[in-house]
Amino acid sequence: MELIQQLVNGISLGSIYALIALGYTMVYGIVKLINFAHGDVFMVGSFVGFYAITVMDLSFISALLISMFTCAIFGVLIERIAYKPLRNATRIAALITAIGVSLLIENGLIYIRGAQPEAYPNNVLPMDKLDIFGVSISSQSILILSVSIILMIILQFVVHKTKIGKAMRAVSFDSEAAKLMGINVNNTISATFAIGSALAGAAGVIFGIYYIKIEPLMGVLPGLKAFVAAVLGGIGIIPGAMVGGLLLGVIEALVSAAGYSLWRDGVAFIVLILILIFLPQGLFGKNKREKV
């Protein structure tokens, strides 16, 4: 029973990784950039949610939506200001810029509000314990998991059924051909950043509610782990990021359950190394896409 509870924890944590990993993977898919500032967008989302709940006294859903909206705009600003001028630059230049943006956001926030942590109030979501076949699961975990799943379903719908989603897939496959269809590549890239960042913002609020403590450097580790999750699933592949995130969360929970909780953070990077050695294209990746 202990194990099942750990699994539920793992899935909840994994759904947070998955939401962040989606942004990494979508952005990589379309501009081939590992956006290292993405973990910081998650952090900003967490703070926006915190202020929405404590200062503006809003409900969970309103805070979630405000955080997603703010992060969407923030993500687009980052893209337009920092990355767009480098679109034709070398990959390493863009990567270094991404790390620079990450440091700027972290230290910018520390400059504005200080480095002290905050605590999410613990009454945002009902805290009942549900008894399911003898396993006690908090209603909070279930709500969090449901929100993540709903967001992922909406994302799938957007990517596959809407015009902007089709444009995103076209641009990430072949941006020049997409231009010939009349697709505005710049706007499509911005939309991708907006959607990815909104998901990170949602993850930030969920994280705050689940783990209570938030601080300006909180995005670093989940950001890196979500990156591992994206690579695990196959970078650039949306369902891969979802599965990779959930899997990584479960692996961490199982490692904890086995009594190696000190190894919890390290295990993500062991996974990364193993994946890069044995399955560099990731679980869902095909062996190099063919372009004839």
Place this chain on the structure above:
Amino acid sequence: MLKIEDINVYYGNIQALKGVSMEINKGEIVTLIGANGAGKSTLLKTISGLLKPKQGKVLFEGDPIGGKAAQSIVKMGISHVPEGRRVFANMTVAENLELGAYLRKDKEGIKKDMGKVYELFPRLLERIKQQAGTLSGGEQQMLAMGRALMAKPRLLLLDEPSMGLAPLLVKQIFNIIQEISEIGTTILLVEQNANLALSIADRAYVVETGRIVLSGKAEDLTSSEEIKMAYLGGH
């Protein structure tokens, strides 16, 4: 319909087109022939807005389009079927065609035109749900052409539609090009297969290392000694 005046186009420091001028009249099939690396694809990309001319003018129905964004040029009525087809391999045939109509809002019209594309290319109809990447080369060419037609172009740019196809299929594709022309679409056709291109074209331009070296009526060029020697395989 399209008028190009003395354009220079560069890739970085390399000049790919040197003072190229040409003209296409409404309803014509004009072909552009020339050896590998002559600059044919570069010229098409400049017309469709993927490249910007450094000097010179590109006029489409009197409006300057040189340097405009590709999406506005599509909107004005020029569609480009690029070299190598460039279909969206990870999407189905139907999705590729829908993307061709990306800028259109007339749902009814789109549906009707999709029907027309399937009439023109029945092979695509049988494969609506198939991933474009799993189509044969010929089918991909048909899809690329169908996709371009979905934008309802008045001028269609075709870059080497026969590339890598078996002779029978090439013939089929060329018949379809003629059909497209007959329904009123003006065509600029780039081809390595000069014989075939000249056989369906009204006029032709010959490109050599970034310059137009010869132009004229297709039938005159077919019988010209110079062309025979250089492009039609001998005497």
